[in-house]
Amino acid sequence: EIVLTQSPGTLSLSPGERATLSCRASQSVSSSYLAWYQQKPGQAPRLLIYGASSRATGIPDRFSGSGSGTDFTLTISRLEPEDFAVYYCQQYGSSPLTFGPGTKVDIK
Amino acid sequence: QVQLVESGGGVVQPGRSLRLSCAASGFTFSSYGMHWVRQAPGKGLEWVAVISYDGSNKYYADSVKGRFTISRDNSKNTLYLQMNSLRAEDTAVYYCAKVRGMVTNDAFDIWGQGTMVTVSS
Numbered sequence: 722e723i724v725l726t727q728s729p730g731t732l733s734l735s736p737g738e739r740a741t742l743s744c745r746a747s748q749s750v751s752s753s754y755l756a757w758y759q760q761k762p763g764q765a766p767r768l769l770i771y772g773a774s775s776r777a778t779g780i781p782d783r784f785s786g787s788g789s790g791t792d793f794t795l796t797i798s799r800l801e802p803e804d805f806a807v808y809y810c811q812q813y814g815s816s817p818l819t820f821g822p823g824t825k826v827d828i829k
Numbered sequence: 830q831v832q833l834v835e836s837g838g839g840v841v842q843p844g845r846s847l848r849l850s851c852a853a854s855g856f857t858f859s860s861y862g863m864h865w866v867r868q869a870p871g872k873g874l875e876w877v878a879v880i881s882y883d884g885s886n887k888y889y890a891d892s893v894k895g896r897f898t899i900s901r902d903n904s905k906n907t908l909y910l911q912m913n914s915l916r917a918e919d920t921a922v923y924y925c926a927k928v929r930g931m932v933t934n935d936a937f938d939i940w941g942q943g944t945m946v947t948v949s950s
Contacts, residue, residue, distance in 0.1 A: 754934070754935075756936035756937070758874075758937075760874075765924055765940035765941065765942055765943055766874065766924075766937075766940055767940070768929070768936055768937060768938045771929060771935070771936035771938075772936075777929075777936075777938060778938070809873065809874055811874075811936070811937075813934045813935060813936060814934070816888055816934070817876055817888070817890055817891070818864075818876040818879070818934060819876065820873060820874040820875070820876065821873075822873050823873050823874075
């Protein structure tokens with residue numbers, strides 16, 4: 722099983738700042754089958770990024786993903802008020818599918 | 830629009846059973862693999878099970894293997910999760926999710942709103 726570790730656990734930033742979230746895998750994620758999701762309280766997760774770097778439909782271009790192998794990054798170039806949420810990475814390249822523990826981005 | 834709506838959650842005693850349903854609309858349900866994901870209160874996301882587009886392949890997390898069964902009825906555009914021998918640690922919001930592409934394991938582009946399952950005496 723591929724274990725995903727996300728850092729930091731919490732990121733305290735102000736609107737307009739840049740957010741950099743890390744996701745590290747215990748072994749290489751095949752074909753960069755790595756996704757990022759955003760979840761707000763009381764809501765279902767929303768797909769942001771798939772294939773490590775492809776934005777999902779309707780996702781603003783301030784969200785970008787990068788990385789390969791075992792190290793992946795989600796960057797939010799300029800935080801908007803609606804971006805404060807919990808972000809999860811997920812690998813879907815090998816079974817069982819696994820999620821990271823999440824990074825909470827909150828308002829400083 | 831593309832939508833998934835779960836139902837069937839509730840409060841159940843340990844050792845009892847419950848069946849969740851997920852009604853799909855707005856897309857060709859029979860063309861996509863489907864997954865169940867759960868989230869315990871205040872915790873992260875845990876993948877539970879997957880079923881291929883035609884129901885021929887099914888896989889489970891070790892934590893539910895032998896107790897949960899995923900199935901689908903493509904004529905009714907509905908996904909199911911039969912949960913037997915429920916335990917307190919199965920308490921969670923259960924989400925159904927559609928895969929983005931035409932492979933069973935892919936990112937999840939559509940999620941339901943979730944249904945809460947509470948296992949308690």
